[in-house]
Amino acid sequence: MSRHDAERPLPSGMDEPVFAEPWQAEAFALTVALHEKGLFSWSEWAEMLSAEVKVPGAAQDGSDYYRHWLRALEKLLAAKGLAPVHDVDDLAAAWQRAAHATPHGKPILLENDPLHDR
Template sequence: MSRPEAKGSAASLPAGFDAPVFAEPWQAEAFAMTVALHDKGLFSWNEWADALSAEVKKPDAAADGHDYYEHWLAALEGLLASKGLAAKPDVDAMARAWERAAHATPHGKPILLENDPHAAN
């Protein structure tokens, strides 16, 4: 196939096909973290698929799927907690610490966990 033919075939792709896969950076990070943890052998793809499936089948899941990565993150947190790798209270405490650090960091500066005003010095 020549270059012009390849270019022409892209025009026949479904609408939104070339849209970004991730709407927010945290979604890409959650995706990458899941792949990395699987690659380290912390869970199998079947375990992951079961965890994600359970989350997206919950009655509060949006019919249009706009909350897919929220369910992705919940599935990852639940899977890690069930394996004793990261307890939910610990994950929640770390998320709050990063949030405080983000609010305490001047604009344009890197967000560092030590910027959390409640961090132990």
Template structure:
């Protein structure tokens, strides 16, 4: 998603680097870097909110939907939002223009 947003001209790599660096240097981050993925997700979430693509509530709802979809997907199968048992058939999520 990060590359897709960049390729779409929604931000530059310098802006992304600042956002990620800021997140990686937060005092609560693990010194061994084992929470790098969490930092990446937090930076991307902050970027989505800062750029106005989504509000925090929408991002959280999407994260929860992906988690439910992952839990409902048999091992070895692709995880799709459609697999979220709580997702409505007529509603969806779209946060990237």
């Protein structure tokens, strides 16, 4: 996307972008792709997401919607035995360590995790 693309107005009827951050679009796309692969039904997904957005403490303005979306996806994949919670948590921690160990301006690679290959 060029700088000029970012300056284009949104389509008629849209006041703001659908995704506030790139990770939200990625979580959305991942969910759709996993569903299309047949890893879960759309009704299973809808049930899990519905339960997640109803948890106490959810933002009334919906600003945390995609955090709920991601959490629902993690729970659904764990329930299906596809991505156990401890594996997801371990991988997230490894990415955090890699991010902290990566010099500013360089790509964050999992190999930068100081505990990688231990």
